Amino acid sequence: MSSIRQIVIFLGAPGSGKGTLSRMCVDRLGWKQLSTGDLCRQHVQEGTDIGKEIDFTIKSGKLVRDSLIIEMVAQWLFTQVSGVDQTVILDGFPRTVVQAESFMKMINDSFSHVVVKVYQLVVKDSEIINRLSSRIVCSNKECQAIYSERGLNQDVIHIKKCNICHYDLIKRNDDAVDKIHTRLDNYHYHIGALLKYYQTIGIAIIDIDGNASTENVFEEVLSSERMIQ
Ligand code: AMP
Numbered sequence: 001m002s003s004i005r006q007i008v009i010f011l012g013a014p015g016s017g018k019g020t021l022s023r024m025c026v027d028r029l030g031w032k033q034l035s036t037g038d039l040c041r042q043h044v045q046e047g048t049d050i051g052k053e054i055d056f057t058i059k060s061g062k063l064v065r066d067s068l069i070i071e072m073v074a075q076w077l078f079t080q081v082s083g084v085d086q087t088v089i090l091d092g093f094p095r096t097v098v099q100a101e102s103f104m105k106m107i108n109d110s111f112s113h114v115v116v117k118v119y120q121l122v123v124k125d126s127e128i129i130n131r132l133s134s135r136i137v138c139s140n141k142e143c144q145a146i147y148s149e150r151g152l153n154q155d156v157i158h159i160k161k162c163n164i165c166h167y168d169l170i171k172r173n174d175d176a177v178d179k180i181h182t183r184l185d186n187y188h189y190h191i192g193a194l195l196k197y198y199q200t201i202g203i204a205i206i207d208i209d210g211n212a213s214t215e216n217v218f219e220e221v222l223s224s225e226r227m228i229q
Contacts, residue, residue: 004077004111005085009094011194012121013187014180015132016210017217019146021121022091024218032081035091038144039072040064045141061179063186066098074106096190097197104201117228118198119221121210125184132180136160140167 008031010018022033040058043051050072054064073093081088094100107114123131134149143165160169174183198205208220 003085004081004088004107004114006087006115006117007090007107008087009090009116009118010092010121011118011191011205012210013123013125013128014183015128015135016121016123017214018091018121019144020214021217021221022089023145024214025087025089025221028218029087031087031089033089033091034073034076034080034093035144036069036072036093036095037091038141039076041144042141043072059173059179061174061182061186063095066096066102069093069095069099070102070106073103077106078110094194095186097193100194100197116203117206118203119206119208119224120195121208121217123210127211128184129177129180132175132183133177135175136169136171138162138165138167139170140165143167 008025010021012018019035019037022031022035025031026033040054044055044058045051050068054068057064077088090103094103104116107116130150131148136147136149138145138147140162143162145162145164147162147169161167162169173179195205206224208217208224210217212220
């Protein structure tokens with residue numbers, strides 16, 4: 001029998017470090033990551049019907065329609081979560097109040113006694129723009145590891161291969177400057193209402209300084225986890 005003990009939502013602008021933090025939690029804590037961005041890109045690469053429908057939307061930096069994202073999440077939750085007492089990370093979902101409402105209903109209807117926590121990675125827009133414009137990612141749809149052309153990982157950048165699976169590193173279409181601005185605008189458009197929604201249903205938002213090093217960000221999450229177990 002499988003069950004979810006805890007849902008941890010990583011909230012934050014694109015490029016705020018949600019993906020990197022999620023991977024650290026997967027590797028070090030054994031949590032399970034659901035990244036809707038990764039799922040969308042997998043559909044596109046595999047050329048599924050969903051992939052064909054969302055390809056242009058993703059490339060233009062806009063949001064995929066709520067009903068499709070919710071369907072993808074439901075499918076993932078009911079097929080991919082195995083084992084007992086799992087902690088599941090939501091990376092890049094929910095992004096709108098409609099998504100959050102549907103998700104909370106899905107959880108309440110299908111799982112009992114699940115704790116939901118929301119961590120918000122706070123990073124200035126200027127830093128987000130710098131990060132996204134220098135981001136390169138692994139082209140392997142099963143991996144999609146994240147690297148930066150800025151300073152870090154120089155050995156990897158030199159050969160432009162992923163040091164996990166050795167696939168080529170590429171720039172994402174939606175990391176072009178104009179698309180970055182569209183994505184940031186979308187984020188700012190929805191975030192206020194989303195925060196208000198969590199407040200309304202009694203879920204506190206735990207702010208994390210996303211400007212800190214990846215290790216420090218991870219440590220901050222870990223110490224909050226210890227405090228609120
Ligand atoms: P990400 O990798 O999280 O930056 O997501 C990449 C793209 O996938 C987004 O710009 C959207 O086009 C799409 N996407 C991912 N998650 C969602 C979501 N929760 N709602 C709508 N669109 C999404």
